[in-house]
Amino acid sequence: MAAAATPLGFIGLGMMGLPMARSLLRHGRALVACDPSEAARDALSEGAGAGAVRFAATPAGVAETAETVVLVLPDSKAVAQVVEGPGGLLAALRPGHLVVDMGSSLPAETRRLAAAAAERGAAFLDAPVSGGVAKARDGTLAIMLGGDDEPCARAEPVLREMGAPPIRTGPVGSAHAMKALNNYVYAAGLLAAAEAVRMAEALGLDLHVFTDVLNASSGRNVATETKLKSDVLTGRYAAGFQLGLMRKDLETAGSIAAETGLDAPGLSLCRALWAEAVEKLGPRVDNLEIHRFLGQRETAPR
Amino acid sequence: MAAAATPLGFIGLGMMGLPMARSLLRHGRALVACDPSEAARDALSEGAGAGAVRFAATPAGVAETAETVVLVLPDSKAVAQVVEGPGGLLAALRPGHLVVDMGSSLPAETRRLAAAAAERGAAFLDAPVSGGVAKARDGTLAIMLGGDDEPCARAEPVLREMGAPPIRTGPVGSAHAMKALNNYVYAAGLLAAAEAVRMAEALGLDLHVFTDVLNASSGRNVATETKLKSDVLTGRYAAGFQLGLMRKDLETAGSIAAETGLDAPGLSLCRALWAEAVEKLGPRVDNLEIHRFLGQRETAPR
Amino acid sequence: MAAAATPLGFIGLGMMGLPMARSLLRHGRALVACDPSEAARDALSEGAGAGAVRFAATPAGVAETAETVVLVLPDSKAVAQVVEGPGGLLAALRPGHLVVDMGSSLPAETRRLAAAAAERGAAFLDAPVSGGVAKARDGTLAIMLGGDDEPCARAEPVLREMGAPPIRTGPVGSAHAMKALNNYVYAAGLLAAAEAVRMAEALGLDLHVFTDVLNASSGRNVATETKLKSDVLTGRYAAGFQLGLMRKDLETAGSIAAETGLDAPGLSLCRALWAEAVEKLGPRVDNLEIHRFLGQRETAPR
Amino acid sequence: MAAAATPLGFIGLGMMGLPMARSLLRHGRALVACDPSEAARDALSEGAGAGAVRFAATPAGVAETAETVVLVLPDSKAVAQVVEGPGGLLAALRPGHLVVDMGSSLPAETRRLAAAAAERGAAFLDAPVSGGVAKARDGTLAIMLGGDDEPCARAEPVLREMGAPPIRTGPVGSAHAMKALNNYVYAAGLLAAAEAVRMAEALGLDLHVFTDVLNASSGRNVATETKLKSDVLTGRYAAGFQLGLMRKDLETAGSIAAETGLDAPGLSLCRALWAEAVEKLGPRVDNLEIHRFLGQRETAPR
Ligand SMILES: NC(=O)C1=CN([C@@H]2O[C@H](COP(=O)(O)OP(=O)(O)OC[C@H]3O[C@@H](n4cnc5c(N)ncnc54)[C@H](OP(=O)(O)O)[C@@H]3O)[C@@H](O)[C@H]2O)C=CC1
Ligand SMILES: NC(=O)C1=CN([C@@H]2O[C@H](COP(=O)(O)OP(=O)(O)OC[C@H]3O[C@@H](n4cnc5c(N)ncnc54)[C@H](OP(=O)(O)O)[C@@H]3O)[C@@H](O)[C@H]2O)C=CC1
Ligand SMILES: NC(=O)C1=CN([C@@H]2O[C@H](COP(=O)(O)OP(=O)(O)OC[C@H]3O[C@@H](n4cnc5c(N)ncnc54)[C@H](OP(=O)(O)O)[C@@H]3O)[C@@H](O)[C@H]2O)C=CC1
Known part of the structure; x- marks a missing residue:
């Protein structure tokens, strides 16, 4: 102390x-x-x-x-x-x-x-x-x-x-750069996990078992380990990190791609999808609602 | 025994x-x-x-x-x-x-x-x-x-x-389905990590420190934990899993997306990029060469 | 009469x-x-x-x-x-x-x-x-x-x-369906033309000549013929069709993809990019501002 | 003479x-x-x-x-x-x-x-x-x-x-640059048209009428005007331009994106999809087979 x-x-x-x-x-x-x-x-x-x-x-x-x-x-x-x-x-x-x-x-x-x-x-x-x-x-x-x-x-x-x-x-500045790149890697893993969970659900598989499989296998990441069971499968979506803040971090990573002139196709997709999600759900919902957004994207708008 | x-x-x-x-x-x-x-x-x-x-x-x-x-x-x-x-x-x-x-x-x-x-x-x-x-x-x-x-x-x-x-x-069949979805989540995390490492490199950052940052933070996944330092930063690319086998697994995940009628934009991107990589590097190189492929994608072909 | x-x-x-x-x-x-x-x-x-x-x-x-x-x-x-x-x-x-x-x-x-x-x-x-x-x-x-x-x-x-x-x-309903699909094809052609114009510009090429080339060649589409010279190269962006309305049309096309269970990767990308553009520029700017948006996407946000 | x-x-x-x-x-x-x-x-x-x-x-x-x-x-x-x-x-x-x-x-x-x-x-x-x-x-x-x-x-x-x-x-060199960019704009329009035709088909719409609609509307492009009815709807696929040559042109456009450091998300997608198509169908089939490829992409591989 x-x-x-x-x-x-x-x-x-x-x-x-x-x-x-x-x-x-x-x-x-x-x-x-x-x-x-x-x-x-x-x-x-x-x-x-x-x-x-x-x-x-x-x-x-x-x-x-x-x-x-x-x-x-x-x-x-x-x-x-x-x-x-x-x-x-x-x-x-x-x-x-x-x-x-x-x-x-x-x-x-x-x-x-x-x-x-x-x-x-x-x-x-x-x-x-x-x-x-x-x-x-x-x-x-x-x-x-x-x-x-x-x-x-x-x-x-x-x-x-x-x-x-x-x-x-x-x-x-280097810490802020690494932070933005880190968050991109997190977002990409979360997106993939959310898509996979939705496909597993549509196949009628047990989603708790599926999460166990991911976590025992090469699909394990921070989202599968700490978010899927508690916040995604339950629909609780309460990690405390806003969708709009992740969007900002992805934009920051995008500015690094632009600055370095590198082509980062995964980042480009995440930027567009998070922007689409913010546009649909607003910036203040929880970042995990990207899972809900994927479901909405399937459905006819009204 | x-x-x-x-x-x-x-x-x-x-x-x-x-x-x-x-x-x-x-x-x-x-x-x-x-x-x-x-x-x-x-x-x-x-x-x-x-x-x-x-x-x-x-x-x-x-x-x-x-x-x-x-x-x-x-x-x-x-x-x-x-x-x-x-x-x-x-x-x-x-x-x-x-x-x-x-x-x-x-x-x-x-x-x-x-x-x-x-x-x-x-x-x-x-x-x-x-x-x-x-x-x-x-x-x-x-x-x-x-x-x-x-x-x-x-x-x-x-x-x-x-x-x-x-x-x-x-x-x-359920285990094969989960395996394919798991491998997609792994591939997406590897792709993001590879892009992030390339951006960090272009910024002149220390890539071992950057890997430590990812592994201490939300960007951690199986690729960042077990592959970056040993096989990607060194250019060794020797995990023992072939690019063409990952491509096959992504196609299997794609068949699940088709079967369930779900829109999985991250999976769609990974399928296309792995196919592009196989087309360029051949199916038998190591799957981690997706990192090298990203670099080639930037460069004028001859 | x-x-x-x-x-x-x-x-x-x-x-x-x-x-x-x-x-x-x-x-x-x-x-x-x-x-x-x-x-x-x-x-x-x-x-x-x-x-x-x-x-x-x-x-x-x-x-x-x-x-x-x-x-x-x-x-x-x-x-x-x-x-x-x-x-x-x-x-x-x-x-x-x-x-x-x-x-x-x-x-x-x-x-x-x-x-x-x-x-x-x-x-x-x-x-x-x-x-x-x-x-x-x-x-x-x-x-x-x-x-x-x-x-x-x-x-x-x-x-x-x-x-x-x-x-x-x-x-x-069939006319509304065809209209939405038509507008997607238009949007995709506009996006490609806007990207191509930006690359040609960065190469220092004459953009009026480049537009003539597109219109004399297989790249010709309604955007290259009726919009590039008058509204994109001039930065006038005044076609009278709002960005948000195109976004709506792309969502309608998306609902068709969902309904038919088809994988339409180009549509998926356009949906995400138009949503990102609406999020950044607002729904009421002219649809041609997708060209300006591409430029902004390159630049560090502030 | x-x-x-x-x-x-x-x-x-x-x-x-x-x-x-x-x-x-x-x-x-x-x-x-x-x-x-x-x-x-x-x-x-x-x-x-x-x-x-x-x-x-x-x-x-x-x-x-x-x-x-x-x-x-x-x-x-x-x-x-x-x-x-x-x-x-x-x-x-x-x-x-x-x-x-x-x-x-x-x-x-x-x-x-x-x-x-x-x-x-x-x-x-x-x-x-x-x-x-x-x-x-x-x-x-x-x-x-x-x-x-x-x-x-x-x-x-x-x-x-x-x-x-x-x-x-x-x-x-400027003519070769414009040619590559032109072909990208063509490819993007063809891809969108092919996706749209497949969705219209799945809705049970009349595809000749749909082509007429595109050609009378803003969706018109060189592919809709000269290829859809003769070569795509018939499955003839015989334009005389090879898939592998378009892939090469998209790679050339990609080298321009890399050289200019621009982010061209539509181009990035086309590059990946054409590579995936070449990987699946071989480089020597007709470029219009991108339409057939989209159908295959939906189906479980064997
Ligand atoms: N490598 C890895 O890290 C992992 C791989 N997997 C999966 O495990 C499976 C095996 O992968 P991996 O060992 O890497 O692949 P390999 O290609 O190294 O091994 C496959 C073996 O099967 C043999 N084989 C092929 N056809 C026949 C046949 N008709 N009769 C008998 N033998 C045959 C091959 O012989 P030959 O070489 O002479 O053709 C080869 O020895 C794949 O499904 C892969 O996706 C899963 C997890 C991890
Ligand atoms: N602009 C274009 O180039 C094209 C547009 N379209 C389509 O045509 C349609 C109209 O587009 P556009 O004219 O550009 O759009 P606008 O937004 O300019 O016009 C829509 C009009 O409808 C009025 N309105 C909205 N709600 C009501 C209501 N409840 N009762 C009465 N009036 C109402 C609006 O009034 P207020 O503004 O006061 O809300 C506005 O005057 C859209 O579906 C669009 O997608 C199709 C082809 C081309
Ligand atoms: N087809 C089309 O619609 C269009 C094509 N283009 C472009 O035009 C060019 C030609 O295309 P296309 O005619 O379709 O291609 P092809 O492959 O049909 O023709 C190329 C020809 O060049 C010959 N060739 C290859 N290498 C040599 C060599 N070392 N010495 C002499 N001859 C050689 C080939 O012979 P062999 O077959 O024996 O190898 C073949 O006859 C490409 O750059 C293409 O992108 C442009 C616009 C439209």
Whole structure:
């Protein structure tokens, strides 16, 4: 339990940010947080010890109190607003400040913001996570970490309180790139599993047995292991990761394909299908509803 | 170590069949085997104890000596030839005979041959495997098992000598269906991983670190865990599973999509890409060469 | 110039409906029309002779005055609302009434509404059109016509005032089916042309010459002939057909693929790409913006 | 009728070359030709006037007699062999020689060979054609022409005897690039038409009427206009253009996508499907068999 005298900044208390902030509190951290939603702020205060959490009205307000500021925001657009918008972090950054973007953002944007922070003598790192809400709650997230040695070394103790030892991925932006590519591999495996389950169902096969077969065989992946039985076969669809966020990650991977000029036919298909699903179901449903979407795609629209 | 007085029949001594037959020998079984390749027959004899292995000239010859006959053949066409061709098993089958097709065959063909065997009072089961050459060698294959209780019960002790306790999948043909769908999920995960690795490479990222990231995150699948570092990043491409066999399995999955009338866009893409790869590289290269194929697809043909 | 004593009903005065209604006026028809938009109603009144156009507040009001009612509505949902919603046509239908759906609707819905009309002794036909706003204005639309001989014979003189002699396609619903399949073939040709133009541009080729080459060669299609130079190369994108309407037509074609259990990989891709484009650009931009969308798809999102 | 004293060289007497050479003979040209197939050579001699046709044993032999040499060969590999192989053209080229590659070759290879010819003071142009065997026979081919003004001016009178006035496309290689992109647009339209016809058939619609609908509507393209009724609906499949040649053209278009770093999802799909079709049906069947292939793709393999 490594506590720190100065509070840690924390911006973004959504599906992931809230349990991650709570992990930090459990480790004895004091936090100065910021989130537009009152409900989210109340939720964080609730379980916290007296004085452990304060709130700032703006990101700049967070940076006035905290040296290290963690961001867990939906996308690069939100990050840019928090950093560069009115009341944003950037104007408040001084030498010694360390901003850690733990969301899944665009590598190119991350590099741009890191350069802007550097001009003010501050450091900006990318530390996206994997593992979803469940591992956020347990403090066992997988964490990738991009950036120079010195700021990474400063960030590591904080990151360790939310997950496994971070994997150093290279220069700033590299962690966000790997995260996007990772999520593409996950999406492709989920899509294939969803299609396979639907075919097995149409054949009248036992879907629990089929899931066991996949998990005992070469078809095993994170979706077959952790999602099929609990959330797909039940129709519960509650992994806590939104369809629209996966779509964003696939777009990020698409920007890497474009940047590198590579032809990635599987990625191209996933991008189009997730966009189609978002168009049909909206961005805020659970990502696992891609399974439901496949069923709808078969049916005459009305 | 469960030995049997009557020898077991074993037809097909290829990449998988040979190590599987050796597992049976290690468990004290006597075998009467059959394979067109002299090299394969010699390879089996070599390590075997005196008298443990005999060879029959034809499948019918195998059935004359053995009650239970295991098939490990490339595809349904080979199975049909072994069963119904000249000197085939079928004419030799009597009540009490048990044929176990451990290759990856077409479910519809499997049902047809099971019915033909039943007319002669014999049983025919599908028991395809997963795990590749490595697990075949260790005797730790995953085994699916389709068919009625009685013959399945007779087959299980034999199967246990080659792998984990078989998973009962339902009526005859159901194991072959699940196997094909499983292999599709594997292929889709491999394709995505191969694309992702190529993009990461083009970005100049460290590919061993990237593989670690995938394996610590939601992108983990059997290909990322067991193939990337050893066979893809090295360009070794030596998993022991042929590109053409995966293509066949994807065609089998395609026949399920057609039979059930389902739209499986990811499967459709994989079918087309594997066919394109087979057309370019030939069917006998290793399945992992799909990674090399993606690179070639980028380049001007000459 | 074939005029009729009783006015013709006309519901839906959008991009297509307005010029089609004007064609009828030019042929001396009197119209009783209905459309929610005041601007659309004013636009129709404007050029019309005194007394030639009246408006009804509801579809039922149209059917009270007119025996034959033409619908030019965005989709089957709008048709269902006009027919079955409050103040809808259906309750007002009597023997002798003839409803002609000239929009691009779902075949299954069309059959359903035709059956409902038949129960009230009225006829319901599908007569979708092709040729876009330009041909609607000139009264030279291609018209498909589905339904029984007798009502088709009654509809033909009216249809002839808006286009070429209608092509009889078979029973009710068949014209809507052919229209959807036709639009898929158009979309696929447009997509290919847009991709080809973008590649030719990246090679630095002269795009007007390239268009001439396509039109002199086997690449010629309706998009290359009538859209590339005027609307794609100029970036004008103003064909008057909305992206969202094409998406709807592709969904209709998709429902045919599902209904017939056929695997149509090109259609599957077009569905996904148009959905992705609608998701990115919104449904109301011009369908030709699929060309712009392809360019955006290359670029890092922000 | 523009006759020339010196004979014209002509290499490649296949489906296209033979009728193109005959067009030249009809215009009073004398030819010195070369083709490995005796049957092809006999076919050319047959209808020719006395002394109008001679044969050379090698391409070099052709260049010894003729100043202008036309190539109509299957692909860049064959062109490279004819130019650079043993007995090839290159060694025989002198200032004043003009080589015109009228096949559909790889732009990059064409540029390379043009540079090699230039080193020997000779000119090398690309003049691919469109219109198929029928227009080759009638001498009404569409011809694209890439290269510098002076050699193009020399080639034009010859080209005019085989088709319409050539369209100048830009520098050498540009005509081959446009040809490949054109063929992609054709292939995409053919694929869509084939899928649509199969769906219409499954709905029980009249396919001749459906073809009329396409041709009167926005779905019209060269395949719907010239191939559906004669060769697809009849199952005749005899356009005279091989599946494997279209596959080659799609690969050429793919090399342009790779070179320009553009994402062309429709092209990617066509490449994969044509490769799958070639893998299943072989390269030498007619390109229209893509329609039959779609039907096979639905069916369980055996
Ligand atoms: N390799 C792998 O990792 C896995 C393979 N499988 C499946 O297992 C099956 C076998 O695969 P694998 O061992 O890799 O394939 P191989 O091609 O290496 O082996 C097939 C063997 O069957 C023999 N054979 C073919 N026809 C006959 C016949 N008419 N009579 C007797 N023997 C015959 C072949 O002989 P010859 O070579 O002389 O033609 C060859 O020895 C396939 O269905 C495959 O899909 C399943 C899981 C993993
Ligand atoms: N545009 C084109 O080139 C072609 C279009 N088509 C098809 O023709 C049909 C019409 O297309 P288009 O004219 O472009 O579409 P628009 O959206 O421009 O026009 C539709 C019209 O219907 C009106 N409308 C919608 N709901 C109702 C209602 N409940 N009662 C009365 N009026 C209603 C709309 O009013 P408001 O705008 O106020 O909602 C609008 O004026 C579609 O099915 C389309 O797919 C076919 C061939 C070519
Ligand atoms: N067919 C069509 O509709 C169209 C074809 N094209 C293009 O035109 C070109 C020719 O096509 P097509 O005529 O159909 O093809 P074919 O395969 O019918 O004809 C090619 C001819 O070239 C000969 N040939 C091959 N190699 C050599 C060589 N080394 N020396 C001399 N002759 C050789 C072949 O002889 P052999 O058969 O003995 O090998 C054959 O006679 C291709 O690039 C094609 O893509 C363009 C437009 C339309």
